Structure formats: C-alpha cells, structure tokens
Amino acid sequence: MTETKSLDQTILVQKYGGSSVASVDHIKRVAERVARCHREGHAVAVVVSAMGKTTDELVGLSKQITDLPTPREMDMLLHAGEIISSSLLSMAICELGVPSRSFTGLQAGMRTDDAHTRARIQEVQGGRILKALEAGQVAVIAGFQGVSPALEITTLGRGGSDTSAVALAVGLNADRCEILTDVDGIYTADPRLVSGAKKIEWCSYDEMLEMAVLGARVLHSRSVEIARKYKVPFMVGLSQQETPGTWVCTREFAQKEFGSMEQVVVRGVPHNDKVAKISFDRVPDQPGIAAKLFETIGALGVNIHFIVQAQSHEGTNDITFIISDEDVPRLRTVAEDLIQKVGGQEVVIDTEVATISVVGEGIAREPGVAAQVFKTLAEANINIDLISTSNLMITCVVALAQMEAGLQALHGAFFEEG
C-alpha cells in the first residue's frame, strides 16, 4: 500500500471537512493555512470534503426524482461535490502564489472495492500525487470517493473523507496526518452536556474506535481502523486555528512526540442518546433461536450495537439488544412476525433509553473500574437497565431522562476528583 518516498521534505496530509470549506471565504482561509504549511517546507497533500450542504443538496435533487436511486448512480452524483470543492480550493491556493493541482479520487489512485455508497479502500496508488508533490505542487484530493476494479465511481459513506485522508497518508508514507474540522479535538465527554469536559491530548486507536462506536461522532470509524492497521499517527483539530488537537496514535508515538508518560485508566465517557432498546421476551431457551433472530434483523441492514441475554428462567430467555433509533421503523416491519416465529411472548421497543460508557485501556488492567462505575451511578440514584463490557469499555443502558446526570456523575468520578 505504500510508495517509496523520494522527497526530502516531510509529507503532510491534511483533511478539511465540509464545514471548513462551506463558502468561498472558508475556502480562502483554508488555502492560507495550506499555503503557510507549504512555505514552511512541507510537501502538502490536502483531502477535502464537499462544501457545506452540497451533499445534502445533491441528495435532495435525487429524492425529487426517485426514492430508490441505484447506489451506483448515487455515488456518481455525490462524487461531484468533492470535485467542485477540491478544484476551488486548488484555485485559491494557486491565487496565493503556491502551485497546486486538484485530483479526483480516481486520479489520486484511491482504489476501492465495488460496494457502492459504502466502499472500502483497498489500495492507494500514490504515484501521481507523489509526482505532484515532487514538482513542488500542493495536491488537493477530492475526498470520500474512489474507483472500483471495474472503474466505477464509488464513495466511502458519510464522513468518508477522514478515511480518504488516512489511507492517503498510508499510500504516500506521509510523516503526518491532520484531520481538521470544526471541533478542536476529542473530549473526555460531550462538552455541551458536561461542563468539566477536557480535551484529550492523545488516545490509542482502540480507544478511539470504542469511543466512536459508543457515541463520540468525530471520526469515520474506518479511518481509525486503517490508521491502526498501518500505525499512522493522526491529529484531530480545528481547521480555523492552529491549536493542538487530539492525537490518535500509539503510546510509543505519544511518548516520543510529546513526552506523555501518563498511565490513563479511563480515556473518556461517551454517550449515545440516539438508541433504542429492543427486547424479545420469553423466547424458548433452545439452540438456534438467537441465530434465527439476528439473521433476519441483520438482513434488514439494522446495525446492532450490542446484545445482552440474561440467565434463562423457566425454559425461556429474554433477548435484549441496542440499535440506532433510526433503525426502529425497519425493525418494526419484522418484529411481530419474528416473535411468533421463534415462539416468544412479546417484543418491547423502548426508545426512551440512552447509553453511557466508560472507555479506556486501563479497564483491562484495573478491575476496580467496573465497581467504581456501578457505585457512582448508584450514588447518583441512577438505575442501570443493561450492562455490556469489554476489555476497553463498560457500557450502561439507562433511562434517557437520567442520561445527563449519569454522564456528569461518571465524568466527575473519573476526571474531576483527582
């Protein structure tokens, strides 16, 4: 996946999100920052999302035509948005006296599989971009898009430009990758809900992945997976200001780069209030029942966050799981049919729930963390409905109305009391 680097400059990959290029003025500001990096001596490759609401506008046009566009045509349509923003940004960089060229995903060698609207990058053939960098040009690459083996245009799914950037950093063997956006980093908790929330200096790939899955919607998960696989350190930070953001990297990189010696137990307290709890009650305690259930639900494209099955009683089980609330209508279409098929009693769908989680590599090391979580929530008089744990996280399902209090209590316990 990597090209041999023949440049004697450091290669910097920067990604700017849609809100950072929302208008011509925004684009000009981004161009200034890019030009500065170029003048400081970096070879700069910029990955850019579509301007502000462009993608939504294109989706809106398609909806006036059909409710069910083919994924192939959706990709064709949407990939135009990043072509527009990348060529405009390239013009703005040129206007500042810095040579620049824009590239489509195809031209930049972003090879993907053929899964339209959610393609996965398989290889970045970085030769053409490296050539531009060697010629002293800033390369501006249309994010979010790639090309399949059959030369079909593909897109990587919403937020996919993060993944374009990390994959490009791998493909160019870049020294540094920056995901620049409208938030200044990853926080210990959502600062809109928890006033004491602090910016995290760095976290591991695994911690970031857990936090992303559990509600910290800053990054496209696939970008973190690729970064982890190829050990690419990257920074998430503000596009408008050059303040340090949050690094997602290995412990070794953090130690070397900014001398971090801390042994953090808990990295953050993410939450998710866009979930629903589904309970298939009193289904027979027989082999194959869960398989039948989740095969049907999986085929609907419903993404299951986690499953909890408590001990059986009187030959029956309650099978409970958490899904995104946007998937509830789809689930409803099969729920009643399904409970009858498996011989259960009833399906309960509860959207008045939320998850609050504690994430950190210390959870594997320190057995006291779980006890601390439960004790903290109990002291705050918050009832825990379900619990799910792994080496990296403890997640509690609570009533939606108690989520904020629970979040504050947990954040207080792990981050504010020494």
Place this chain on the structure above:
Amino acid sequence: MTETKSLDQTILVQKYGGSSVASVDHIKRVAERVARCHREGHAVAVVVSAMGKTTDELVGLSKQITDLPTPREMDMLLHAGEIISSSLLSMAICELGVPSRSFTGLQAGMRTDDAHTRARIQEVQGGRILKALEAGQVAVIAGFQGVSPALEITTLGRGGSDTSAVALAVGLNADRCEILTDVDGIYTADPRLVSGAKKIEWCSYDEMLEMAVLGARVLHSRSVEIARKYKVPFMVGLSQQETPGTWVCTREFAQKEFGSMEQVVVRGVPHNDKVAKISFDRVPDQPGIAAKLFETIGALGVNIHFIVQAQSHEGTNDITFIISDEDVPRLRTVAEDLIQKVGGQEVVIDTEVATISVVGEGIAREPGVAAQVFKTLAEANINIDLISTSNLMITCVVALAQMEAGLQALHGAFFEEG
C-alpha cells in the same frame, strides 16, 4: 475511431442541452422521451449538458476566488456539472423501469488532446458504452468533457456537448444522432428578426459550418467538422416535442432519407450583431506588416472573423478586419502600441457594425448570386462597408442600425419572392 457493432438494434445517440435539463421536471420529461425511444427498440446513448445555469454558477464561484484560474482547474471544476445532470437523468430513466447507467467522459472513452478548456476529441473508445447498450441499458454520458493522454480532465469549450454527441455517434458507429435543444431546427434567418424565416429541412455540413461561423449560433462548430469528416448525418430539433428538425447531412442522405431533390442556391441568411470592425489605417505597404499585426493579435486569443485589405494608395494600406465585440477590450490593450510599431496612422475601432451573409452551395455554381445581393441591398438603400466572399458565402459589413432592414431585404429576395 469506430467500434465494430454487434448489436442488432439501431443505435441512436441523443444530445440534450442545458435548457432541456434545467430542472428536475425537465429531467423527468427528457427521461420519458428517452424511455420511449428505448421501448421502441432503439439502443439509446444520451449525451447531456449541465443543468441550466450550473456552469455559470460554477464559473461564478471560481471568479470569487481568482480572476485567472488555471485552465486545468477550470476544467476540473466545470466537468462536475455534467456529472450531476447525467447521474440525475440516469436515475430518472431507471425510475421509469428502463435500466440505465451514467458515465463520465473518462469512463465513456472520450479521449482528447491536452488543450484545457478547448480540447479536441481525438478518439472515442466506445467499448464500455457499447457493452452497456448490449446489456439493454440506456447509457447517459456526461457531455462537454473528456480525458487527455495524461489522464487529465479536459473540456471541449462552451457548447461542447454537441461535439461529444457527434463524436460518440462516430465511436459507436451509431445509426442516428439527434441534437435536441430549445429550438426546433435551423432557420433561413433569425425568426425573431425576419418574420418570413422558414425552418430548413436539411443543409450540408459545409453550409452549416458557414452559417455557424457567420452567426447562426445553434451548434458547436467542431461537432459539424467531426460529422463532416465521418459523414455522420445528424438532426437538430426540439427536445420537448418530436417534430422533425433540420438535418445536417450529405445530399445523398437527404435524397435517400426524405427524397429531397431540390437544388438550393441559398440556404440561409445568417447575421451577427456582436462584432466590431477594426481598421489599422495607412500602414506601410511592405511585406511582413500584416504578419506582425496578426501574430500579436492572435497571441491575445482574439478570434478574427475575416480580413479585408483594399488596394494600396500612396504606399500605404488600410488593413481592416472583423472580430467579436467581446474581444474589443483585449484588442484595445495592444492597438495603440501596435499601430506605432508598424508605422501606421491610426486605429479605428467601430462597434456599431454588423455582418449579414448569404450562405449556400449554390453560390459557387451561380455567379448571379453576388450581383443579386448587392442589388438587393442597394435598392433598400443600405450602404455596404466591407465585402468578403468564398465559394459558400457572401458577407457584407453594414451599419448596425441598417442590419435588420438588410436582413429582411436579402431574405425577401432569396426566400420570399418565388
């Protein structure tokens, strides 16, 4: 340039201009027409321009960033417009139950030279489109764009989708090509100025080229050149209605297709009121003076319609030529300097002029046509300022204020009096 055809259906190439796909409703109407052609048993390849004002909007964005975008980045920016319209049209066709796929210029094999913003098609590698047609799909191709040997995105210049369509018809060895737009054909004169103007049933490639150059702005000239080279007959007509338009074809095709036996002398009376007359007065009658003049003017990118140099008097010449009025500001930047360099007396720039022309293959055959033109204008009391002629046309420069009267007189003489 052609592929061997293995389809047993007739291949029909249709081009829809920007005004025909200006809105979602327009796109749906076009889709209905295309679907009908498909159901009638044709294999249909559709070339489409950008929606209505999209190109102007994109140019507007670029102008907010720079006055001098590189041609390469302009091409990158503008080619997004046709990607949007082609994918939307493809969705609309699918919505009517007809399988369809859209293709970028690159995917459709539109290979061009590397002259950004005014590239010329060198070859159409129609294999991928033929494959789609063989699979029973309507292929929708983003017009106006191609790809250079170095895989750079190129565009063909304003109106270039006409050329995309004709070149594709050649590349697919199509049976028929239709350029569908908001005018129902080519007229003997501009019907807004001449009430007796009639739709022309057919004209030759050469006649069409002359008329296009002389003011009948219906088609991209390059499209006619390609059609002439490969003898592709094509029809210009209304997109909203299936009435017969004007065929541009050989005499043989016209005879065979609709039994035309007429020996037309004059095909049409085009005019152009967007011109300026430039006169370099009393320049020395020495070899090399004209060369120096037009070398400098050509380097500005000013397109010269025609040049008239009258007989020299007293060792000096007046060199007069006609340019588009939009090129006048550019010409002004060098005019004074130039007249001094060549030792002439003065430069006169007159924008209050127009050209009226008579075009037809009969002009070569019938020596009386020129006399008829001059006599007609004289009888209408219209003073002829300059005259330029060829085998196919007689062009007179007249005062702008007299253009309309001249046009009506000429049209009356050649088309309305028997």
